[in-house]
Amino acid sequence: MATAEDLADNPYVDDPPTDFAPVEELDEDAAREQAEQLREAIRYHDHRYYVENDPTIGDRTYDALFARLQNLEGTFGLDTDGSPTQRVGGAALDELGEVEHVAPMGSIDQSGEVADVREFDERVRRGLDVDAVEYFCEPKFDGLSVEVVYEDGEYVRAATRGDGTVGEDVTENVRTIGSVPQRLRGDYPEFLAVRGEVYMPRDAFQAYNRERVEAGDDAFANPRNAAAGTLRQLDPKITAERPLSVFFFGVLDSSAEFDSHWEVHERLPEWGLRVNDRIEVADDIDAAIDYRDRQLDVRDDLDYEIDGVVFKVNDVDACQELGSTSRAPRWAFAYKFPARKEQTTLRDVVVQVGRTGRLTPVALLDPVEVGGVTVSRASLHNPALIEDLGVNVGDEVRVQRAGDVIPDVAEVVEKHSEGVVEFPDECPVCGSPVERDGPLAFCSGGLTCPAQRERAIEHYASRDALDVEGLGEKVVEQLLDAGLVESPADLYELTVDDLVDLEGWGTKSARNLIAELNDAREPPLDRFLVALGIHDVGPVTARNLAREFGSFEAIRAAAEGRTDDEAGEDDGSEDGDATGDDGQVTLDALAERSEDGDGDGDDGDGDSDDNGDGDSDDLRGDREAFKRVDDVGPEVADSIVEFFHSEGNRAVLDALVDHVDPQEADVEAGGDELEGLTFVFTGSLDDFTRSDAQELVERHGGSATSSVSGNTDYLVIGDNPGQNKRDAADDEGVPTLEEDEFVELLDERGIER
Structure with a gap:
């Protein structure tokens, strides 16, 4: 490679011009000469930047020289072997060979x-x-x-x-x-x-x-x-x-x-x-x-x-x-060197937007060993915790692994900054106002927020929900980018022709996905409830709701405060088009908060009603009916009622039930082989999923709950179990079963799997 002395006559070395004449005005010889000068100059500037750490031109000037070289090579078909432009990457490989x-x-x-x-x-x-x-x-x-x-x-x-x-x-x-x-x-x-x-x-x-x-x-x-x-x-x-x-x-x-x-x-x-x-x-x-x-x-x-x-x-x-x-x-x-353990420097904080619109701050750290695992990120959970910790970028912090799984920032060990991390007033994804609900923060954009919309649809198709094979994260992103879906209901209107027009799709893969979606048109009621993404309603709670109410319409009627006679009447928007008064998409289906966006289901005055008299006229759902269900307390009951009360959610539900018919649960189904026994599961099982195991228990008269208490009869332990449940079992004197012992118990009671 030429030195600075060799390039004394090269116009692109010292104070290079970037106001190039149009490429079309050059003949091939002039283009070839200019390209070679640019290559030599760019190699020189690379050396000054990467090796000597002493660049002589700015990034914008360098980018202009690089872009001009690419333009010349592409326009005149010049040989690029050894050219700096090859740094942008060539064709993809089928696999890496050996050398x-x-x-x-x-x-x-x-x-x-x-x-x-x-x-x-x-x-x-x-x-x-x-x-x-x-x-x-x-x-x-x-x-x-x-x-x-x-x-x-x-x-x-x-x-x-x-x-x-x-x-x-x-x-x-x-x-x-x-x-x-x-x-x-x-x-x-x-x-x-x-x-x-x-x-x-x-x-x-x-x-x-x-x-x-x-x-x-x-x-x-x-x-x-x-x-x-x-x-x-x-x-x-x-x-x-x-x-x-x-x-x-x-x-x-x-x-x-x-x-x-x-x-x-x-x-x-x-x-x-x-x-x-x-x-x-x-x-x-x-x-x-x-x-x-x-x-x-x-x-x-x-x-x-x-x-x-x-x-x-x-x-x-x-x-x-x-x-x-x-x-x-x-x-x-x-x-x-000794491994860094537990204490490290917080380098940055990024805010993630979850499926329900909740904003979670995540600390990016210098890698540190915690419990034998190297971590570079940890949760800060919510803005209230940031304020309590008094933490900011640059501080030395102690990291711990909550429940041996999720790392979080436990405390500030040494303060190297002023103040605390400033939590955003606007959603970092869609720019909608951020609203606080106690210690938590939420994006008010609903499904107009790409982060919520994408993750809500991913959740709808996930394994614990409707289990639509082939509808993972990348496919959902592709469908959204192509404008083919905006809510779960749109999935059922996809056609083979829609899909084969997308990159990477063939007729066979398109037909397979359409077949999977058709198979999901009559889902079990509990799985449909999980798919809706109601806050705090997971597989166990969904099964309990299905067993108690029997049908989706009965659950919806109770949540909306309608009588049995009113069930089935018009309960959504008139046209079911999932738009607000201003014609903009305002879908907040699968969100955990009511339409006003602050989580309390009110109109902004804190009274949870329309007229400010403290009577819950708007949210007149039958909370007591939900609280009678196993595993449903006041907060979960509120989440259910608020979810079904939201106008946006109701519009989406109306669109969904045009395509989906949740199957009524057989309230009396199953035997009584496990009657009176309560099970809690932790970790992953080999013979069946945790969801299937919980359903099996309930089908045979037992109860499956999500947390260990004095009423729990057995804690069933799979691979990588949570430490908190094991500790609770020890504290409550609850017997534990390995998976093979659980299977043996089922066999002893004549339960077929």
């Missing part, structure tokens, strides 16, 4: 104990018969090791470490990383195979995790996982969109020769390869240990993750004399 390394990429011995480090030094000194050894000291990067090969200065291939002998071919993905030069610069060797560490910078990792959480996806646990997952993408365009970088730190094979690891470190940047600047040479092991301690002190200030340091005998001839074992070199050792 044999030019030299073994071994692992190294490691320990977090200083005694082991000194023992390593003693072995080295004995092997070399010297009193002291000079060590090359470098950070141990927590990323993904790769081999990158150059021939005649040109980038040829890249591979992951794999088993040390054979790795995965990630040539096209590594090509997209800006800090990997496509062509070496200066007096480079004819052949060069270097070892590097691909990583995701911490700032970029937090920003990327923020995007994932906002989109409803799981956050990556740590930057290493994020880098590894990105580098193994089959579509290089996805890799190109993600913020990866690389440090080069060793030569695996080369036509050049080196006397020391320090010389390698000095020469790599001359060829355009980025190295780390926290490298030192220590005169002896004591100085090397001091180096490690200093890096431990600053690890939290770095924009990349390190989990220790590496000591290498600096002299290359001495390394060859020491040789290697079958698995690791005798001349290198990693001195590991």
